[in-house]
Amino acid sequence: MNDEVPSAPRQPLLDEDSRRVVAAAVAGAALGAWPAFTLGVYGVIFFEQHLSLWAAATSAFLALGYARGPRVWRRPAVLALLLPTLWIVLAWILPVGGTSGIYQALFWFGVVITAVGLPALAAFLVRLIIPTAERLQGRERLAAVGVVATVMVASFLVGTQHPRILTCEDFSISGNYSPDNCSSGTGSTVR
Numbered sequence: 001m002n003d004e005v006p007s008a009p010r011q012p013l014l015d016e017d018s019r020r021v022v023a024a025a026v027a028g029a030a031l032g033a034w035p036a037f038t039l040g041v042y043g044v045i046f047f048e049q050h051l052s053l054w055a056a057a058t059s060a061f062l063a064l065g066y067a068r069g070p071r072v073w074r075r076p077a078v079l080a081l082l083l084p085t086l087w088i089v090l091a092w093i094l095p096v097g098g099t100s101g102i103y104q105a106l107f108w109f110g111v112v113i114t115a116v117g118l119p120a121l122a123a124f125l126v127r128l129i130i131p132t133a134e135r136l137q138g139r140e141r142l143a144a145v146g147v148v149a150t151v152m153v154a155s156f157l158v159g160t161q162h163p164r165i166l167t168c169e170d171f172s173i174s175g176n177y178s179p180d181n182c183s184s185g186t187g188s189t190v191r
Contacts, residue, residue: 028119040159
């Protein structure tokens, strides 16, 4: 007599649905974490992130137009790819000073565009690379957005707490400016 209970077949770690969620979350968080961190450390998002987002979004906008025809440019999701261009044009046209209201509005517009735009662009690229990713619906989409938002908030908080985690040497070694409130001492960067 066999008293053993047959075990249920093991489910794979990543089925098709969870693979899409994980891919979207990893891509979005990977692109969104650095601008969130620099915002936490320095109070700004570096121009490289603004320009990288602009280049990628503009390339996607133009490529869609060439591949699908100019009519695709009428879709709101495609037009949203022009937001980084709008920010650059406004930054170029508007008189800016470090404390003016226009400067503050433009600064926060750039922060929002970059903080939202990089993960959104990552989601776009995931849909491009994984054809079934467009099937992300409701709960799956919310899960991916929640993970990206959580990682970005955590990156921002790590940035604000950098003196407890990183040293001035860590910033110097990485090629970044050492913030005024960085911790002195031997770097924590693994060598």
